[in-house]
Amino acid sequence: MTDGATPPVLTIRDLDVVLDGPEPVRILDGVRLDVRAGRTTALIGESGSGKSVLGSTVIGLLPDGMRAEGHLEFAGEQLLGLSERRRASFRGSRIAMIFQDPLAALNPSQRVGRQVGEVLRRRGVRGERLRGAVLSLLERVGIPRPAERARAFPHQLSGGLRQRAVIAMALSGEPELIIADEPTTALDVTVQKRILDLLAELQRESGVSMLFISHDLRVVSHIADDLVVLYAGRVAEIGPAREVLRVPLHPYTRALAASVPSVHAASAIAEPIPGSAASPANRPSGCAFHPRCPLAQEICRAAVPELSEIEPGRFSACHFAEQLRGVPAAIPTEEAR
Amino acid sequence: MSEPLLEARGLDISYRHRRGHDDRIVRDVSFTIELGEVLALVGESGSGKTTVARAVAGLVRADGELLFGAERTRLGMRRPHAVRRRIQMVFQDPRSSLNPRMTVAQILAEAWRTHPDAAPAGDRRRASIDVLERVGLTEAVLDRRPRSLSGGQCQRVSIARAVALRPQLLVCDEAVSALDVSVQAQILRLLVDLKRNEGIAMLFITHDLGVVRQIADRVAVMEKGALVEQGETDALFRAPQHPYTQTLLASALDLAEVAGPGRDATPENQDGKPQT
Numbered sequence: 001m002t003d004g005a006t007p008p009v010l011t012i013r014d015l016d017v018v019l020d021g022p023e024p025v026r027i028l029d030g031v032r033l034d035v036r037a038g039r040t041t042a043l044i045g046e047s048g049s050g051k052s053v054l055g056s057t058v059i060g061l062l063p064d065g066m067r068a069e070g071h072l073e074f075a076g077e078q079l080l081g082l083s084e085r086r087r088a089s090f091r092g093s094r095i096a097m098i099f100q101d102p103l104a105a106l107n108p109s110q111r112v113g114r115q116v117g118e119v120l121r122r123r124g125v126r127g128e129r130l131r132g133a134v135l136s137l138l139e140r141v142g143i144p145r146p147a148e149r150a151r152a153f154p155h156q157l158s159g160g161l162r163q164r165a166v167i168a169m170a171l172s173g174e175p176e177l178i179i180a181d182e183p184t185t186a187l188d189v190t191v192q193k194r195i196l197d198l199l200a201e202l203q204r205e206s207g208v209s210m211l212f213i214s215h216d217l218r219v220v221s222h223i224a225d226d227l228v229v230l231y232a233g234r235v236a237e238i239g240p241a242r243e244v245l246r247v248p249l250h251p252y253t254r255a256l257a258a259s260v261p262s263v264h265a266a267s268a269i270a271e272p273i274p275g276s277a278a279s280p281a282n283r284p285s286g287c288a289f290h291p292r293c294p295l296a297q298e299i300c301r302a303a304v305p306e307l308s309e310i311e312p313g314r315f316s317a318c319h320f321a322e323q324l325r326g327v328p329a330a331i332p333t334e335e336a337r
Numbered sequence: 338m339s340e341p342l343l344e345a346r347g348l349d350i351s352y353r354h355r356r357g358h359d360d361r362i363v364r365d366v367s368f369t370i371e372l373g374e375v376l377a378l379v380g381e382s383g384s385g386k387t388t389v390a391r392a393v394a395g396l397v398r399a400d401g402e403l404l405f406g407a408e409r410t411r412l413g414m415r416r417p418h419a420v421r422r423r424i425q426m427v428f429q430d431p432r433s434s435l436n437p438r439m440t441v442a443q444i445l446a447e448a449w450r451t452h453p454d455a456a457p458a459g460d461r462r463r464a465s466i467d468v469l470e471r472v473g474l475t476e477a478v479l480d481r482r483p484r485s486l487s488g489g490q491c492q493r494v495s496i497a498r499a500v501a502l503r504p505q506l507l508v509c510d511e512a513v514s515a516l517d518v519s520v521q522a523q524i525l526r527l528l529v530d531l532k533r534n535e536g537i538a539m540l541f542i543t544h545d546l547g548v549v550r551q552i553a554d555r556v557a558v559m560e561k562g563a564l565v566e567q568g569e570t571d572a573l574f575r576a577p578q579h580p581y582t583q584t585l586l587a588s589a590l591d592l593a594e595v596a597g598p599g600r601d602a603t604p605e606n607q608d609g610k611p612q613t
Contacts, residue, residue, distance in 0.1 A: 046517040047488075159382075188381035189544060190588040215518060218547070218590040245592065259522040261547030263574070263589040270551060272522035276487040 009177055009209040010035040010058065015070035017053055017062065027053050027066065027280045029234045032307060032315070033211075034226070035177065040203065040210040042224035042241065044217060044256075048279040050233040051213050055181045058211065059097050060087040075176060092119050096170035100182040102162035105169075106154040112165050113138075113150025119173040137168040142198055160191035164198070171202065181213040196223050217260050221245055229253045232288040233280035235307050239314035249316035249324050252289045257329040271330065287319065295320050340407065342505055342538050343370040343393065347401040350388050362388045363399070364562045370506065373536040377553035377570070379543060379585070385562040387510055390542045394426045394508045406505070422452040425499035429511035431491035435483040441469070441494050442479045448498045455502040465501075472497045473527055489520035493527065500531060507531070510542045525551050546589040550574060558582045 010033070017028040028050045035041040045051040057068045060079065072079045074095065079087065099105045107115055117125075117134040125133060138146035141164040154162055163183065170178055180199065184192040200223060203210060214220050220227065224241040229250065237250040248254040258271040275292045278284055284291050290300040299319050307317040310325065318324070350363035363385040370376045378386045392399035395416055403412040410420050428434040435444060445465045449456035457464030466476045472493045483491050492512065499507055509528070513521045529552055531537045541553060549556055550570060557567035558581065566579040577583045 046519060189546070189590075190381065190584055193588040193590065196590075216590075217518065218592050221592050222590050256518060257592060259519050260592045261522070261525070261545070261551045262593055263546045263550055263586070263591045264593050265550075270522040270525065270547075272526055273519035274523075276489050276520055277517055 006036040006039060008034040009037045009075055010041075010211065011071070011073040012054075012058075013071040015054075015057065015068060015072060017050070017057055017066055017068045020065050020067065025281050027233050028057070028068075029280070029283075030307070031070075031230075031233075031235055032238065033228045033235070035209045035211050036226065037209055038203065038207040039225040040200075040212050040223055041226040041228060042212040042214060042220040043228045043230060044214055044220050045230035046215055046277040048232070048277055049230040050280060051215075051230050052181055054230070055097070055179045055211065055213050058177075059091060059095055059179055060084075061091075092175075093173035094175055095177045095179065096173060096175040098163075098166055098170050098178060098180040098183045100185050102159065102166045102186075103154060105166050106162060108154055110153070111150065112152050112154060112157065116150070116165060116168045116172055118169070133172075137172055138165070140171065140202070141165070141168045142194075143168070159187055160195065163187060163191075163195055167195075167198065167202070171206070171208075174206070175208060177209045177211065179211045179213070182215070183212075184219060185214070185216070192219070193222075199223065217245070217256055229256070232278040232283050234288060234304075235315070235317060236289065237314075237316050237318075238307070239311075243314065246328055247324070247326065248329050249310050249314055249321045250289075250318045251293045251295050251320075251324070254324070254329055255292070255294075287317070295323070339371045339374075341369045341404075342372045342374070342406065343540070344404040344409075345369070345389075345393070345401070346404070348389065348392060348403070349400040350385070350392055350397060351400075362562055363392075365401075366559070366562075366564050367401075368557050368564065368567060370538050370540060372505070373532065373538050374555065375532055375539040375541055375553045377541045377543060377549040377556045378559060379546065379549055379556060380559035381544060381585075383561070384559040386542050386559050389559070390426075390508050390510050390540060393506075393540055394424060395421065396426075418452070419454060422455055422502050423505045424508065425502055425504040425506070426508045426510065427492075427495050427499055427512045429515050431488065431495045431515075432483060434495055435491060435498075437483050440480050440482055441465075441474075441486075441497075444494060444498055445501050448501050452502050468497050468501045469493075471500060471531075473523070487520075488516055489523060492516060492520075492524050496524075496527065496531075500535070500537070505538060507537055507539045508542075509539055511544070512541075513548060514543065514545065521548075528552060546574075546586065547591070558585065 012031055012033040015028055015031040016026055019025040019027055043051050056062050062068060068080055113134045116137055117130050120130055120133055134150055135146045138149060143149050143161055143164050184195050212223055227241040227244045228235060229237040231252050236252045237244060244253060245257060248257060255273040259273055261270045273292055278288045286302050287300045287305050290296040305317045305319045307315050310316050310321045346367050348363055348366040351359040351361045353359050366389060378389060380386045391397045395414055398414050405412050405420060442465055465479060474493050513524045516524060543549060553570045556570050556573050558565050560581045566582045577586050
């Protein structure tokens with residue numbers, strides 16, 4: 001399933017992000033992640049897992065007081081340690097970002113068309129050529145009556161159309177990598193699926209790679225090729241999305257999959273995970289998941305499990321990952337009723 | 338055996354603008370909730386589902402009829418104190434619906450002060466602990482304030498405040514939507530237990546069809562202020578009749594999809610069946 005032939009566009013190894021202070025907090029701790037060319041890697045985690053911090057690290061917009069260390073390689077270039085000016089030259093052009101709330105991502109006092117054309121204008125495109133390019137971008141993301149919508153202000157568009165405009169902005173610089181941070185969370189269900197399908201279609205057309213950040217396994221199962229599961233700032237599991245969701249090799253992924261309410265199966269109530277998510281600021285000793293884990297033993301309290309390759313392309317940071325091999329996840333299906 | 342607890346007949350809800358014209362948010366909505374039954378009201382933003390919930394809770398004015406209880410009391414904005422106690426509401430964001438300056442003990446005490454008829458006769462502290470235990474919390478949170486609790490714990494406190502008043506109907510407005518997935522399932526379980534063990538009926542507002550399938554006995558679907566379809570949960574999910582319901586269901590993402598062949602499928606795993 002993993003097709004090793006596609007080289008990664010983004011390679012992250014041993015990435016730490018530290019929040020400075022009297023008691024520094026290691027928000028991300030030894031993170032590993034790849035985004036293969038033309039593919040989508042989904043980063044999944046609960047609130048406080050550090051998933052959005054990882055997105056900010058890649059685009060080079062970490063908040064003040066946080067610093068990143070480790071290996072962050074984009075298209076062959078090590079990004080950490082570059083000058084701010086060099087980092088900025090990637091932003092919006094080679095690496096673009098789509099945020100959760102399109103209304104916050106758009107300037108309320110500027111017409112949509114002007115904002116979608118911003119990157120092109122910075123590159124010197126003007127006049128009719130700019131206008132034509134903006135209209136064709138709006139058309140590509142499925143905005144009907146693009147000429148009219150280009151003249152509109154963001155508040156005059158529906159939530160779905162606004163997010164499409166944000167996607168058009170992201171595409172305008174013809175990026176190699178798009179970071180999408182919860183891009184459909186604020187949208188209605190019917191709109192959500194259409195936006196996900198649009199992203200997948202644009203990826204097929206343009207070959208853009210995507211880092212898709214989400215808390216929702218259902219969304220992720222719809223769009224991801226590869227999955228990285230983050231818990232309290234550490235990677236719990238990595239692997240091809242379908243394999244990870246069918247046979248998770250980490251108890252946290254397993255518990256997450258079992259806690260998702262199913263639409264198409266009227267089965268028993270989703271299985272809750274006891275307790276609440278640990279945060280990097282008060283990360284439990286050893287494996288951060290151990291207080292909530294059904295498999296936890298003494299060793300889990302004592303030693304931080306290393307992220308190791310259990311099967312080709314499948315990594316797990318669990319002392320008992322071997323035991324989980326071949327055991328399918330408890331996802332309720334119509335057949336299982 | 339079934340006995341209606343709440344009956345809504347031809348609800349119309351408008352917001353009046355200064356310039357004289359009215360915006361009709363909800364048009365001719367009728368439904369019944371029986372004793373101990375969970376009715377889910379689903380729809381997208383702007384469909385009017387929250388407005389209906391707010392009318393049932395007495396927070397907005399509605400035309401039409403709302404009849405409550407065996408005595409079929411007509412509910413308006415001003416309603417008898419005893420009836421008000423029997424309908425409680427749980428909101429989406431527990432952090433903004435709990436007073437940040439009060440401890441959990443004070444939050445419960447205030448609920449009982451408002452509704453003395455539901456207040457415990459004996460030891461308040463003991464009674465508070467009992468209520469907290471019913472919602473899966475312990476004595477340890479009694480003297481804490483919302484800020485020091487997790488999102489899931491806060492939502493349990495909101496539910497504790499509601500059930501402390503021995504309601505017959507809980508109006509839950511996106512009560513699990515803001516919670517992390519792992520915590521969402523805990524709260525859903527709790528609500529299902531309250532329904533099963535204590536016979537509390539619910540009007541459950543949500544946009545998440547997975548959640549609906551878990552908790553609701555019946556579903557009512559709203560689109561642009563009108564009810565387009567209602568029915569038993571299983572039947573409606575299996576054979577939706579209205580085109581809008583069909584669209585909603587077709588749009589719902591489901592993890593069970595990964596059990597079928599997808600875009601990454603290889604010949605080995607295209608059988609699409611879990612190994613169970």
